[in-house]
Amino acid sequence: MKLNIALLAGDGIGPEVVDQAVKVCDAIAAKYDHEITWKPALTGAAAIDAVGEPYPDETHEICASSDAVLFGAIGHPRFDNDPSAKVRPEQGLLKMRQKLGLFANVRPTFTFPSLIDKSPLKRERIEGTDLIILRELTGGIYFGERGRKDDNHTAFDTMTYQRFEIERLAKKGFEMAMKRSKKLCCVDKANVLESSRLWRETVQAMEKDYPEVEVSYEFVDATAMRLIQWPKGYDVIITANLFGDILTDEASVISGSMGLMPSSSVGSKVSLYEPIHGSYPQAAGKDIANPLATVLSAAMLFEDLELTKEAEEIRRVVNKSLAEGIVTEDLAEGGKSYKTSEVGDWLAKNI
């Protein structure tokens, strides 16, 4: 198969982790006789520095004309504590999601047998966890009207949802649940928010089309609690953009390491694959960041292209590296640790 993959390394540790995923994908291509053409493009703070824009048109064209996008991370501390910054790296991420029509962010949460004791949670609470959070990604308070009023003394943001936005996300959720344990949980704050009431109403109306799926409704505060108390209680969760942002990061603690959790963002022709961790600026350039979340995101990429054997091969080699302790310092527990690039080399060699 011939594949064009847009490569958006982004900021901080982005370039380093993406490099390792490229090595792994190239090894897969060699083994299974595919031809991958990588199309590097600028994004984030790196793009602001180069061309004054975090998601330049040229980058968009490269993404839109590729078969998939592999993304590193975005964000730089020099913008975080400057509330008045006009251009921010994150705007690039949001623009990219919107322009590529990536309305659903898929974040699986699972545990790794060899790492389960690294979790802050007790083994019996998490062993066997296998849930997916489906986060709405191009609507809600991320994209509603916002601004200042009253001579800069008031600021506002608007959480807006349209019925069709909820429907298309929920449809994916129902379909996903059908292929899994047939349990769907809609997480909202319908006891307070009107947009949440529209979510609940819309999902309720869809229930009849999926009679086999058992649907439940939870308030986001309760979910924030139950996700830690008993993650095995969940199968597929659907939720709004902001709630999904919070819950997916929270859920990452279950596996014991954010450095391991992949994600995909889908919705339109081209899908995007990225680790859920951020740009981790403190580690940038040090060759110490954990590349596995990005490598596992590449596995999701192959999976979505129905290259199942390729995806499984990547997961196999990742599990092997964990079992044999070929890991970066965050997972080494004081034992021998390897550089980011060494882990990437090892993975590629073992494919």
Added chain:
Amino acid sequence: MKLNIALLAGDGIGPEVVDQAVKVCDAIAAKYDHEITWKPALTGAAAIDAVGEPYPDETHEICASSDAVLFGAIGHPRFDNDPSAKVRPEQGLLKMRQKLGLFANVRPTFTFPSLIDKSPLKRERIEGTDLIILRELTGGIYFGERGRKDDNHTAFDTMTYQRFEIERLAKKGFEMAMKRSKKLCCVDKANVLESSRLWRETVQAMEKDYPEVEVSYEFVDATAMRLIQWPKGYDVIITANLFGDILTDEASVISGSMGLMPSSSVGSKVSLYEPIHGSYPQAAGKDIANPLATVLSAAMLFEDLELTKEAEEIRRVVNKSLAEGIVTEDLAEGGKSYKTSEVGDWLAKNI
């Protein structure tokens, strides 16, 4: 001391748990020579059923003219899955917070030595946790404009903050931090939300008035993760209404039981004390609910009235009941358990 305390039992298990706190307070009054006059008033679904309104004016007058309010819980499932319900119990809670000017919700998170192994988190991660989340309670998306548009196909909510709302909450946070470990963390989503940028800006401008306090800023998604990974990293957290709703419930898992966590809501003349758990309708009327969160909320009430010995006495007797296993079934781990009312009687007798 003569005390008038408004007693708002509310819905579900509210009446049962509040009853036990009353027994405990009465025992304290007898021992320390105070005179408590309880002023029962309607609220929540119970008030809707009785007078069609979840926070009737009469209830407000009773609260506003008391020295403090002791509150049970609010909410009934018959409203939760009816997105079109016109009157909801929760509206009563929000109206009460607003009309009483309770702009700050204080939720301490700590562990109980005798219960630490009940937490889903590992002992070494949580032992010694002692943090306070200060949640803004009368602003933000809970009180902004909301509604439907486009022939009911669009719903919106507005998250609005005014500078003074942030300032008064942050001031309490700084003052609290000064009395504790002098660490304040402002949690927001300033990389996306304009209202969060106003938060950050406002808190940054106040830093100079509290040079001894070490201030940090975090994005809410990161906090949702770090709160579980390393809760001992936090001292005082200040945050917006919606973020606080999610984070405080999440933080309750640390202690191992929501049934234990008290809170106070302050801001104006009269303060309110309530357990952080909900109305738990499945348990209502069964005399099985854990009354300790409400009893510990009463301890916060005495503390705020500078009746420190009284507050300590309540905490002592609660710890004693835990140590001796005089607990409701949620804490009994298959061992002997006691009824709600039996726990209350035991506590009162041991004062």
